Amino acid sequence: MAIYLEMPRLDKEFPFRILVNDGNILTTPHWHRELELIYVTKGTITLGINDQPYTLSEGGIVFINSGDIHYVLASPGSERLVYQFDFSFFSSVSTEEADISHSFPDIFPLSIHWSEEDQKKVREILENVYLENRERHPGYQYVIKSAIFQLAVLFIRKLPKRENRKVQEINGIKNNEILEKLDQVFRYVENRYQQHISLQDAASEVGYSPFYFTRFFKKNTGKTFITFLNDYRIDKAKWLLINSDKNVSQIISEVGFESDKTFYRLFKNSLMLSPLEYRKKMSIN
Incomplete structure (x- = not known):
């Protein structure tokens, strides 16, 4: 299966959404800029992150960092909540110490590596966010944003970290550069799709030769630019x-x-x- 870039349609003013996926929904290998949490509410699912397969049962949680390639196989009888939010959620906290983009890549992604206490706290926060998002009482967005900040603090302070930081930083830089170029192409298409656009036009927009752009776009989106x-x-x-x-x-x-x-x-x-x-x-x- 091809690996493609997903572009979740998040509100620019409130870049957050929740999806409810039953076990018959298969998500093929993809990646995106946004952060993602999957909370299994029923049954067992099989998923993969950066070529590493995992199994997650009811009550399990997995954190997927920006740029991680991931998929979920069809898992009949299961159900999962998918939380997606953008780094801009944290834009009001800009100090180097509070930059969560430096902390998130190190976290062990599966909740089986977290303490029982931390798992319980994360579940409570996710369930509260789900209810607030579903019922949408006045002020629900403030409650959700506050909950996401609570999660960030918990992740930074409490959850166990991995030690292969150097490799992850290199991959993160590479993925950010790719995302920036692809975002540039997507914005160009969004603004110009009603007009004639050639492969040469798109390649020139990002400063690539048509040959290099063709390979770059197919490798990172799973399809040709014309497609x-x-x-x-x-x-x-x-x-x-x-x-x-x-x-x-x-x-x-x-x-x-x-x-x-x-x-x-x-x-x-x-x-x-x-x-x-x-x-x-x-x-x-």
Whole structure:
């Protein structure tokens, strides 16, 4: 399976979300800038982090650092809560001593390495955050942010650390550089997808030759740049089909496809439906 970069859609004003995944949901190898915690609430799951496989049972927690490559295999009968948040959550604390990006890479990721007391504290915090996020009473965002800060303090002060710091720092620097370049490409596509974009255009945007950019993009996203661009445009078209009354020809032009034939072929390959069949199906649902 290809390794790809995931870009969680987090609110810029409140960069946090919780997903509830049942055991039938398989997540293929991927990585992202955001921090992630997985809390198993039912059954047992099998996952991997940086080529190391693990098994985690009910009540177990795993911490996934920014840039870690990870996956979760299908685990029927299980359920897990997935918490994702961005480093910007901690932007109000900018001192070197409080920089959690220096502390998180060293933590043993699985809760089986933590003390019973610390496991219990983390579970209580995660369960409280889940309830606050679900019920959303006035001020819930303050409660969640406070809880995330509590987790950060607990991680920094209490959880056991690994000693292979030097290798992790090198990998962290490398991943940050890759993320910055990919973010630059994604922003470029987001701002220009309605216009003509060539491979040369994208490569020039990040200062790479087309040959190097082709290899770089495929290695770090699992797909070619043109495939990514077409997928992005198809996603925009899907949204317009559901949320507007525009006809298909208008939508094709608006999302940047220069060929109707190419759009119809890619749309059908992606969804096994024509655009109008998709619109009809989604309106019924």
